[in-house]
Amino acid sequence: MRKKIVAGNWKMHKNYKEGIDLIESCIRLFEKEKNKTTEIIFCTPFIHLHKASKLTDEHKHIHTGGQNCHWEEQGAFTGETSCAMLKSCGASFVIIGHSERRMYFNETHEQLAKKVDSALKHNLIPIFCCGEPLEIREANTHLELISKQIRESLFHLSKEQISKTVIAYEPVWAIGTGKTATTEQAQEMHAHIRKALAHQYDLETATNISILYGGSCKPSNAKELFSQPDVDGGLIGGAALVAEDFIAIANSF
Numbered sequence: 001m002r003k004k005i006v007a008g009n010w011k012m013h014k015n016y017k018e019g020i021d022l023i024e025s026c027i028r029l030f031e032k033e034k035n036k037t038t039e040i041i042f043c044t045p046f047i048h049l050h051k052a053s054k055l056t057d058e059h060k061h062i063h064t065g066g067q068n069c070h071w072e073e074q075g076a077f078t079g080e081t082s083c084a085m086l087k088s089c090g091a092s093f094v095i096i097g098h099s100e101r102r103m104y105f106n107e108t109h110e111q112l113a114k115k116v117d118s119a120l121k122h123n124l125i126p127i128f129c130c131g132e133p134l135e136i137r138e139a140n141t142h143l144e145l146i147s148k149q150i151r152e153s154l155f156h157l158s159k160e161q162i163s164k165t166v167i168a169y170e171p172v173w174a175i176g177t178g179k180t181a182t183t184e185q186a187q188e189m190h191a192h193i194r195k196a197l198a199h200q201y202d203l204e205t206a207t208n209i210s211i212l213y214g215g216s217c218k219p220s221n222a223k224e225l226f227s228q229p230d231v232d233g234g235l236i237g238g239a240a241l242v243a244e245d246f247i248a249i250a251n252s253f
């Protein structure tokens with residue numbers, strides 16, 4: 001059975017104290033919910049990760065993750081962080097291929113494939129992001145682009161490996177813009193991704209992979225988005241920075 005997941009992508013926000021306060025508030029609010037059906041993940045900046053993992057350690061449904069990683073084990077890569085380093089700080093997830101990394105840091109399909117490999121090697125679950133810019137959506141070639149993004153960076157994986165990944169569909173035109181994909185647009189793409197997974201692997205494998213939606217997801221639209229049959233949760237940017245909003249989204253199933 002695939003999991004329901006709500007992951008917060010903090011991006012480059014919150015100093016150390018602010019970040020730890022946010023995690024403590026989220027835990028307090030989330031723990032009020034008795035019947036938890038959702039896994040929540042804090043994808044924090046690296047500086048928070050160790051303490052965040054300590055705070056979430058004893059909470060079965062709460063996890064931490066990085067927002068990026070390097071594919072090499074170690075070496076002269078100033079400013080980079082390896083998967084082994086993330087793991088040693090208690091992370092169990094890592095976001096790979098966020099559109100901001102593709103856009104501002106020119107990350108390629110090939111590099112992302114190597115990051116996915118390294119994450120899996122170190123027992124980190126990759127949250128692999130895909131998504132189309134506005135001009136691609138307007139040209140009506142979005143389904144093809146997403147197929148290409150997942151094919152080039154994920155389809156070299158074995159069935160066992162792909163089963164350990166999470167995919168996040170994040171239309172670039174909806175990230176941080178206040179514009180959300182309609183439930184129909186989200187469902188169409190999620191079903192498309194699942195169909196591609198079933199074609200490459202098999203139906204059972206595809207059925208068990210969680211596919212998250214990201215892009216201006218907030219408490220007011222989460223319920224409707226999460227009610228779609230192929231939407232298994234969300235990757236949340238702005239709303240993950242406010243404890244009440246993030247936990248309201250997590251409780252929206």
Ligand code: PEP
Pocket residue numbers: 009170174175176177178214215216217235236237238239
């Ligand atoms: C994101 O950056 O992953 C994201 C979904 O951002 P926002 O929720 O702010 O649109």
